[in-house]
């Protein structure tokens with residue numbers, strides 16, 4: 001398949017959704033979720049807004065998804081894109097859930113941060129939301145915040 005890359009369509013992104021069997025679909029080109037700051041404040045909880053839109057970090061051992069063992073798909077709280085499957089969740093020991101592979105590589109973006117005199121790679125949803133904010137379709141009745149990490153290769 002020869003799809004345009006995300007960079008040639010900055011307002012769009014190539015992603016994979018979850019099919020009926022919870023497996024990734026073929027890649028699809030979709031418009032990015034774009035909302036004003038006041039719209040995000042209306043749609044998200046205070047904590048979700050702080051973590052996703054204001055560069056906040058959820059404290060360790062506080063997220064509602066840390067000990068969640070229900071099978072399912074973890075999704076971005078801002079755009080609902082599937083980010084991780086419970087199949088790839090592991091006990092990271094950091095106080096935040098860890099996942100050893102993304103739901104689909106297309107759904108994950110990376111941003112290099114060179115502040116604080118060190119090189120850090122921030123893991124983002126394809127919609128550019130830091131992955132420190134996710135919801136879960138694993139039996140939780142409402143979206144919740146959590147910080148996930150992907151081990152660096």
Ligand SMILES: [Zn+2]
Nearest residue numbers: 076079125127
């Ligand atoms: Zn997203």
